[in-house]
Amino acid sequence: MNVSPTAEPPVCRIMNYGKYKYAQAKKEKESKKKQKVINIKEIRMTPNIEEHDLAVKAKNASKFLEDGDRVKVVVRFRGRELGHMDAGRVVLMQFAEMTSEYSTIDKLPIVEGKNMTMFLAPKK
Incomplete structure:
Protein backbone atom coordinates (compact mmCIF):
# COMPACT_ATOMS: atom_id res chain seq x y z
CA MET A 1 0.00 0.00 0.00
CA ASN A 2 1.13 3.49 -0.83
CA VAL A 3 0.18 6.20 1.63
CA SER A 4 0.13 9.89 0.80
CA PRO A 5 1.47 11.54 3.98
CA THR A 6 0.41 15.10 3.10
CA ALA A 7 -3.23 14.37 2.23
CA GLU A 8 -6.00 15.31 4.68
CA PRO A 9 -7.62 12.85 5.53
CA PRO A 10 -4.81 10.29 4.80
CA VAL A 11 -5.33 8.42 1.50
CA CYS A 12 -4.00 4.97 0.56
CA ARG A 13 -4.17 2.95 -2.63
CA ILE A 14 -4.79 -0.79 -2.64
CA MET A 15 -2.65 -2.58 -5.20
CA ASN A 16 -1.68 -6.06 -6.35
CA TYR A 17 1.64 -6.70 -4.57
CA GLY A 18 2.70 -9.53 -6.93
CA LYS A 19 2.16 -7.29 -9.95
CA TYR A 20 4.12 -4.49 -8.23
CA LYS A 21 7.09 -6.80 -7.47
CA TYR A 22 7.05 -8.07 -11.08
CA ALA A 23 7.19 -4.51 -12.43
CA GLN A 24 10.06 -3.64 -10.07
CA ALA A 25 12.03 -6.72 -11.16
CA LYS A 26 11.44 -5.88 -14.82
CA LYS A 27 12.70 -2.30 -14.32
CA GLU A 28 15.80 -3.56 -12.51
CA LYS A 29 16.55 -6.10 -15.24
CA GLU A 30 16.16 -3.42 -17.93
CA SER A 31 18.60 -1.07 -16.16
CA LYS A 32 21.18 -3.87 -15.83
CA LYS A 33 21.08 -4.47 -19.59
CA LYS A 34 22.38 -0.96 -20.28
CA GLN A 35 25.38 -1.31 -17.94
CA LYS A 36 28.84 -2.26 -19.19
CA VAL A 37 30.81 -4.34 -16.71
CA ILE A 38 34.51 -3.44 -16.78
CA ASN A 39 36.83 -6.17 -15.55
Missing part, protein backbone atom coordinates in the same frame (compact mmCIF):
# COMPACT_ATOMS: atom_id res chain seq x y z
CA ILE A 40 40.42 -5.74 -14.50
CA LYS A 41 42.77 -8.30 -16.02
CA GLU A 42 46.17 -8.79 -14.41
CA ILE A 43 49.44 -9.53 -16.21
CA ARG A 44 52.48 -10.48 -14.11
CA MET A 45 56.12 -10.47 -15.14
CA THR A 46 59.66 -10.08 -13.78
CA PRO A 47 62.11 -7.25 -14.49
CA ASN A 48 64.43 -9.52 -16.51
CA ILE A 49 61.74 -10.77 -18.92
CA GLU A 50 62.87 -11.71 -22.43
CA GLU A 51 61.80 -9.65 -25.44
CA HIS A 52 59.62 -12.37 -27.00
CA ASP A 53 57.87 -13.18 -23.70
CA LEU A 54 57.10 -9.49 -23.27
CA ALA A 55 55.66 -9.36 -26.80
CA VAL A 56 53.40 -12.36 -26.06
CA LYS A 57 52.11 -10.73 -22.88
CA ALA A 58 51.56 -7.44 -24.74
CA LYS A 59 49.55 -9.30 -27.39
CA ASN A 60 47.35 -10.86 -24.69
CA ALA A 61 46.89 -7.46 -23.04
CA SER A 62 45.86 -5.99 -26.40
CA LYS A 63 43.09 -8.60 -26.64
CA PHE A 64 41.86 -7.68 -23.16
CA LEU A 65 41.93 -3.96 -24.03
CA GLU A 66 40.02 -4.54 -27.29
CA ASP A 67 37.30 -6.27 -25.25
CA GLY A 68 37.04 -3.13 -23.09
CA ASP A 69 38.74 -4.46 -19.95
CA ARG A 70 41.33 -2.55 -17.91
CA VAL A 71 44.73 -4.20 -17.52
CA LYS A 72 46.83 -4.21 -14.36
CA VAL A 73 50.47 -4.87 -15.22
CA VAL A 74 52.59 -6.11 -12.30
CA VAL A 75 56.36 -6.54 -12.19
CA ARG A 76 57.37 -8.76 -9.27
CA PHE A 77 60.83 -8.29 -7.72
CA ARG A 78 62.63 -11.07 -5.82
CA GLY A 79 65.91 -11.06 -3.93
CA ARG A 80 68.61 -8.93 -5.52
CA GLU A 81 66.14 -7.61 -8.11
CA LEU A 82 64.81 -5.25 -5.41
CA GLY A 83 67.96 -3.16 -5.85
CA HIS A 84 67.12 -2.54 -9.52
CA MET A 85 63.67 -0.94 -9.47
CA ASP A 86 64.61 1.15 -12.52
CA ALA A 87 64.74 -2.05 -14.63
CA GLY A 88 61.12 -2.79 -13.70
CA ARG A 89 60.03 0.73 -14.64
CA VAL A 90 61.76 0.34 -18.03
CA VAL A 91 59.91 -2.95 -18.64
CA LEU A 92 56.55 -1.36 -17.75
CA MET A 93 57.10 1.65 -20.01
CA GLN A 94 58.18 -0.67 -22.85
CA PHE A 95 55.01 -2.71 -22.27
CA ALA A 96 52.90 0.47 -22.38
CA GLU A 97 54.58 1.46 -25.64
CA MET A 98 53.84 -1.97 -27.17
CA THR A 99 50.14 -1.70 -26.30
CA SER A 100 49.83 2.05 -27.03
CA GLU A 101 47.68 1.35 -30.11
CA TYR A 102 44.90 -0.01 -27.87
CA SER A 103 45.54 1.65 -24.50
CA THR A 104 46.36 4.74 -22.52
CA ILE A 105 48.21 4.74 -19.21
CA ASP A 106 45.61 5.08 -16.47
CA LYS A 107 48.00 5.03 -13.50
CA LEU A 108 51.75 5.45 -13.82
CA PRO A 109 54.04 2.77 -12.33
CA ILE A 110 54.07 2.80 -8.52
CA VAL A 111 55.92 0.55 -6.08
CA GLU A 112 53.86 -1.43 -3.55
CA GLY A 113 56.13 -3.62 -1.43
CA LYS A 114 57.92 -6.04 -3.75
CA ASN A 115 55.68 -5.25 -6.73
CA MET A 116 55.54 -2.39 -9.20
CA THR A 117 52.10 -1.87 -10.75
CA MET A 118 50.69 0.13 -13.63
CA PHE A 119 47.12 0.34 -14.95
CA LEU A 120 46.20 0.57 -18.62
CA ALA A 121 42.77 1.67 -19.82
CA PRO A 122 41.31 0.91 -23.27
CA LYS A 123 41.25 3.74 -25.79
CA LYS A 124 37.81 5.12 -26.52
